[in-house]
Amino acid sequence: MKTIQVCIGLFMLAVVPFGCSDDDIVDDIVVPDAEETGTFLEQDLHVLYLSRQDDLIAEEIASVEEELVNDPDNQDLQGQLEELQERREANTEQINFLNGQIEEIVGDLAVRPRVPRLPPVPPPPLPCTCFTDVEFSRLEQILLAGNAEGFAVTVFTENQEVIAEFGNLTDFEDTGLQVISLNEAIDFQGNVVIQISKFFEPIGDITTYSIEGNINL
Numbered sequence: 001m002k003t004i005q006v007c008i009g010l011f012m013l014a015v016v017p018f019g020c021s022d023d024d025i026v027d028d029i030v031v032p033d034a035e036e037t038g039t040f041l042e043q044d045l046h047v048l049y050l051s052r053q054d055d056l057i058a059e060e061i062a063s064v065e066e067e068l069v070n071d072p073d074n075q076d077l078q079g080q081l082e083e084l085q086e087r088r089e090a091n092t093e094q095i096n097f098l099n100g101q102i103e104e105i106v107g108d109l110a111v112r113p114r115v116p117r118l119p120p121v122p123p124p125p126l127p128c129t130c131f132t133d134v135e136f137s138r139l140e141q142i143l144l145a146g147n148a149e150g151f152a153v154t155v156f157t158e159n160q161e162v163i164a165e166f167g168n169l170t171d172f173e174d175t176g177l178q179v180i181s182l183n184e185a186i187d188f189q190g191n192v193v194i195q196i197s198k199f200f201e202p203i204g205d206i207t208t209y210s211i212e213g214n215i216n217l
Helices: 042-070 075-106
Strands: 039-041 141-144 152-157 162-164 178-181 190-200 205-215
Touching: 039 042, 042 075, 042 141, 042 190, 042 205
Parallel strands: 039 141
Antiparallel strands: 141 178, 152 162, 152 190, 190 205
């Protein structure tokens, strides 16, 4: 597989790591930014979604644990806590699976992809509450590694109006990746939701997730 020299720009915004400490900000790495080039890696988007879910689960766990301090024998609360901990463990396993895919991808890339607002693989301890919407103003392509079964991408407005359609998956040079491209530029400005469906090996089925973002023309 040849080394990719094109500026794929898979996710780096002045990398703000988990924990949101200014001391952790990496500011001396020059990596093309997906939000600037308009080419995104699907696995990066999925990691971003699952990381946000981890943050929400962690908040629920903290809330239940606080309630248990005042009512330690409450079986319902203990059951809720166990269920949340299992959900978080499964979520973390899915993140690790995706990070493994990303590591395989970037082994032959001339630049190291970065998820916006996420650090290099593996990520530091979760959670983080510093997530902001992704900038999709220049969205043109989404790259996919792995199983393409059921892969579909739709762009909605907040009112569920479809504003963008993508063509069919095609091979991306000789990289082993596939790419799906917009049929035409998006003529819309405002908040959007990118909905992605795909076959996801850890669950053995089609999964669908959404990433909130914005478009500023």
